[in-house]
Amino acid sequence: ETGVTQTxxxxxxxxxxxxxLKCEQHLGHNAMYWYKQSAKKPLELMFVYSxxxxxxxxxxxxxxxPECPNSSHLFLHLHTLQPEDSALYLCASSPIxxxxxxxFFGPGTRLTVL
Amino acid sequence: AQSVTQLDSQVPVFExxxxxxxxxxxxxxxxxxxxxxxxxxxxxxxxxxxxxxxxLVKGINGFEAEFNKSQTSFHLRKPSVHISxxxxxxxxxxxxxxxxxxxxxxxTHLIIQP
Numbered sequence: 001e002t003g004v005t006q007t008x009x010x011x012x013x014x015x016x017x018x019x020x021l022k023c024e025q026h027l028g029h030n031a032m033y034w035y036k037q038s039a040k041k042p043l044e045l046m047f048v049y050s051x052x053x054x055x056x057x058x059x060x061x062x063x064x065x066p067e068c069p070n071s072s073h074l075f076l077h078l079h080t081l082q083p084e085d086s087a088l089y090l091c092a093s094s095p096i097x098x099x100x101x102x103x104f105f106g107p108g109t110r111l112t113v114l
Numbered sequence: 115a116q117s118v119t120q121l122d123s124q125v126p127v128f129e130x131x132x133x134x135x136x137x138x139x140x141x142x143x144x145x146x147x148x149x150x151x152x153x154x155x156x157x158x159x160x161x162x163x164x165x166x167x168x169x170l171v172k173g174i175n176g177f178e179a180e181f182n183k184s185q186t187s188f189h190l191r192k193p194s195v196h197i198s199x200x201x202x203x204x205x206x207x208x209x210x211x212x213x214x215x216x217x218x219x220x221x222t223h224l225i226i227q228p
Contacts, residue, residue: 033215045216092157092158107157
């Protein structure tokens with residue numbers, strides 16, 4: 001497995017469910033990111049982690065809870081979501097935090113909240 | 115804070131014709147600029163980036179972009195497109211010394227017609 005992988009690729013959940021999205025990077029990077037991609041809207045940065053420490057939280061509702069147990073894995077725990085949370089959730093990684101670092105993206109998890 | 119404007123949500127082009135996808139940005143600091151491509155059901159892939167130096171940047175798949183500071187633009191061009199170039203194209207910016215996440219435009223859907 002190479003690059004950035006995300007599981008599951010598709011997820012349908014009810015508003016009362018609890019689920020988790022998983023991201024794994026095999027690039028030896030130290031920084032990881034969660035983005036939300038909704039239809040007709042720009043990608044929105046949700047969370048940034050560097051060396052397992054959260055360095056940015058862009059006013060994301062508490063029903064989204066990130067976890068970074070090590071520099072290779074990033075989770076997004078979901079609970080009591082709303083239908084408007086349906087979107088493509090993209091994970092990315094970069095070698096380190098820094099101005100000119102390219103971010104490498106995973107294929108995303110398509111989330112549908114019923 | 116930065117913002118990115120991609121004025122064209124959709125650009126239809128005939129195969130082997132040239133194409134230009136427009137991107138304008140606003141920022142109070144120096145910026146780093148990126149173009150990403152997203153093929154159906156895939157994550158984002160970096161096409162090219164401008165960090166400093168020459169304002170004409172060449173990327174993968176025959177794409178290039180020109181940074182114009184006075185017009186705050188970073189338009190993407192390709193002299194001859196192929197059916198396989200059908201995808202969503204995103205312009206992104208990061209401000210120097212700012213938050214580490216990227217600020218994205220809404221994307222332009224490039225449609226190649228045979």
